Amino acid sequence: MAKHTMTILADGSEQVFYNDPVYPVYANQGKLSRIPRMRVIHHWHEDMEFIAVQKGHMMYSVNGEHIRLEEGEGIYVAPRQVHRNYSEDGTDCIYLAVLINPSVFRSRFQAVETAVQEQLRGDGCPYIHLSQDVPWQKKLMELIGEAHPLICGKEENRFLQIMGIAYEMLFLLTENMPKVAEGPRPDRRIPTLRDMVNYIQTHYAEKVTIADISRAGKVGSSTCYDLFKKHLDTTPQNYLMDYRLEKSLELLNNPGLSITDIAFATGFGGASYFTECFRKHYRLTPSAYRAKIQEEMGAAST
Numbered sequence: 001m002a003k004h005t006m007t008i009l010a011d012g013s014e015q016v017f018y019n020d021p022v023y024p025v026y027a028n029q030g031k032l033s034r035i036p037r038m039r040v041i042h043h044w045h046e047d048m049e050f051i052a053v054q055k056g057h058m059m060y061s062v063n064g065e066h067i068r069l070e071e072g073e074g075i076y077v078a079p080r081q082v083h084r085n086y087s088e089d090g091t092d093c094i095y096l097a098v099l100i101n102p103s104v105f106r107s108r109f110q111a112v113e114t115a116v117q118e119q120l121r122g123d124g125c126p127y128i129h130l131s132q133d134v135p136w137q138k139k140l141m142e143l144i145g146e147a148h149p150l151i152c153g154k155e156e157n158r159f160l161q162i163m164g165i166a167y168e169m170l171f172l173l174t175e176n177m178p179k180v181a182e183g184p185r186p187d188r189r190i191p192t193l194r195d196m197v198n199y200i201q202t203h204y205a206e207k208v209t210i211a212d213i214s215r216a217g218k219v220g221s222s223t224c225y226d227l228f229k230k231h232l233d234t235t236p237q238n239y240l241m242d243y244r245l246e247k248s249l250e251l252l253n254n255p256g257l258s259i260t261d262i263a264f265a266t267g268f269g270g271a272s273y274f275t276e277c278f279r280k281h282y283r284l285t286p287s288a289y290r291a292k293i294q295e296e297m298g299a300a301s302t
Contacts, residue, residue: 016045016047016099016101018101019151019152020151023104023159023162024047024100024101024103024104025098025099025100025101025104025147025151025162025166026047026097026098026099026100026151027096027097027098027099027147027148027149027150027151027152028096028097028152029054029094029095029096029097029148030085030094030095030096030097031092031093031094031095032056032058032085032086032087032092032093033092036246036249036282037281037282038086038087038090038092039084039085039086039087040084040085040086041084041239041242041243041246042061042082042083042084042197042231042232042239043082043083043084043197044080044081044082044083044194044197045079045080045099046079046080046101046102047079047099047100047101047102048076048077048078048079048099048100048101048102048169049075049076049077049083049097049098049099050074050075050076050097050098050099050100050140050144050147050169051069051074051075051076051077051085051095051096051097051098051144052073052074052095052096052130052141052144052145053069053070053071053072053073053074053093053094053095054071054094054095054096055071055092055093055094056071056091056092056093056094057069057070057071057091057093058085058086058087058088058093058095059085059086059087059088060075060077060083060084060085060127061083061084061085061086061232061233062075062077062081062082062083062126062127063081063082063083063126063187063190063231064082064187064230064231064232064233065127067127067129068088069093069095069129072132073129073130073131073132074130074137074140074141074144075127075128075129075130076127076128076130076140076173077126077127078125078126078127079102080190080194081126081127081190082190082193082194082197082231082232083127096144096145096148098144098147098148098151100166100169104163104166105166105167105170125177125178128173128177136172136175136176137176139172140169140172140173143165143168143169143172146165147162147165147166147169150162150165187230187231189223189227190231192217192218192219192227193217193227193228193231193232195216195217195218196213196214196216196217196224196227196228196236197232197239198216199212199213199216199217200213200236200239200240200243201243204240204243204244204247204266204267205264205265205266205267206267207267208240208267210224210225210236210237213236213240224236240267241277241281242281244266244267244268244277245266245277245278245281245282247265247266248262248263248266248268248274248278248286249289251265251266252286252289252290252293253290253293255290255294259271259274259275259286259287262274262286263275274286
């Protein structure tokens, strides 16, 4: 299980590095302890996300709602939803993650296109908490387990099997997801929140004010604060700080960059302030973190 990293595209969505670049599906066995502070920063992407917890438990936040996933449970998150997973109590969790880009289902058949568009909209159902007690949800988690080794594999004809599993997953969702009128309507301001998150993620290296962030969403500062608090459980300033620190972790993997270089590249303006913020969040200095990563890489290579 590789160390967690995240790359953000220009539109604010996460860039998913598919197992095979020519086929837009992704699978991984994740472990919370491999993620700094055992939490992923809030993000979104165009992919359908399927999670099955193998051991332990963890929390999932989707558009501000918090769902506890126990061992044997899972979650489906529709495309374009702001979400993250994290540990609420410091305990570890091992889970399978399968992401499927809707482009996999490109078809001339109207029924298929309609099903895909329903998932892209996420109307009334941004996520589904998957349980072993519900037959179709149990089947969906079984399919996550079947898809994982195929997506990670190297067999020449595995994509035909992956396609079959992907279509079966889409069928289960289409047949069983609540319609718009039956489920709670998602906040129509989520696209506004995504615009503001996008601004932070593309301008984090610059001086960023609350006015800048609010302007990106075309809202006032009070609405900006409300949206971040409601859906991300944080303030715009704290999200900016978290994102800068997240990007600094990636840069610390590059031994050719000094701590001062990284501080300026991530918007901190100086090494001392960067070190102070880093120590407060991660309980060690940037230099100590870099040494720890290098030690782990050396141990893994022997």
